[in-house]
Amino acid sequence: MTITYLPAAGYETLPWKNGEGFTDEICLRPDGACREDFALRISSAPILESGVFSAFPGAERVITLIEGSALDLRFAKHTHRLLPFRPYFFDTGLAPVGTPDGGPVRVVNVMAARAAWKIAGADLLSGPALCDAGENGLIVLFAVSGEWHLRKADGTLELAPRDSALLEGAQPVPVEGAGQMLAVQMQREG
Incomplete structure (x- = not known):
């Protein structure tokens, strides 16, 4: 990941x-x-x-x-x-x-x-979630409001409002926080 x-x-x-x-x-x-x-x-x-x-x-x-x-x-x-x-x-x-x-x-x-990616879905998170981009995937996260924390092996990444992150690879990432977070799922084409 x-x-x-x-x-x-x-x-x-x-x-x-x-x-x-x-x-x-x-x-x-x-x-x-x-x-x-x-x-x-x-x-x-x-x-x-x-x-x-x-x-x-x-x-x-x-x-x-x-x-x-x-x-x-x-x-x-x-x-x-x-x-x-x-x-x-x-x-x-x-x-x-x-x-x-x-x-x-x-x-x-x-x-x-279209030649590179397919947008597979978009969700609005309002609380804790487990995000997994999959083997050939990517998740775009955009913090709309609130404070968010992405748990990773070497610590925690904090996202303030309007910060973004890209998650790539097949390993679940706990996303914790309250507010609103846009999550867009992508799948690599080809």
């Missing part, structure tokens, strides 16, 4: 790919990847007003509203109302128009290139 700690203090704030907002870049993989060519991308962004999402063809996205009341995602053929803490999956090449309802919102995005 490998645990990669991604503290909020290390996130880089960058303009959106389309220039219409700003995002906190949490993680790009593999090493040397960029927003045009990645296997995995994790970010968090405020959405202050209605605007078009950046397109990332060839990737799937799970988006989770972590602050604010609602975000309407208008696609060419339908609209999805994103409510707090209800992860939503979509083809991120579709680039919907996002319109916050009731004021600014903040979201967490996990994007995976």
Whole structure:
């Protein structure tokens, strides 16, 4: 089991790919990847007003509203109302128009290139859990609120609000805490 700690203090704030907002870049993989060519991308962004999402063809996205009341995602053929803490999956090449309802919102995005990863699920943890990424898996953890502790062989890793961690490999990791923690399960393709 490998645990990669991604503290909020290390996130880089960058303009959106389309220039219409700003995002906190949490993680790009593999090493040397960029927003045009990645296997995995994790970010968090405020959405202050209605605007078009950046397109990332060839990737799937799970988006989770972590602050604010609602975000309407208008696609060419339908609209999805994103409510707090209800992860939503979509083809991120579709680039919907996002319109916050009731004021600014903040979201967490996990994007995976289809050739490299399959997003297998997303859950919101509110208490202790046992996380196991599996032999060819990865779990993205994002601490929304509260204090969280990941128990590992050589001690404890603490996650404060907005900190993240990546769990890789087939060994259960006890996750303890209270608050809300987003857990996105990934499976390696090929």
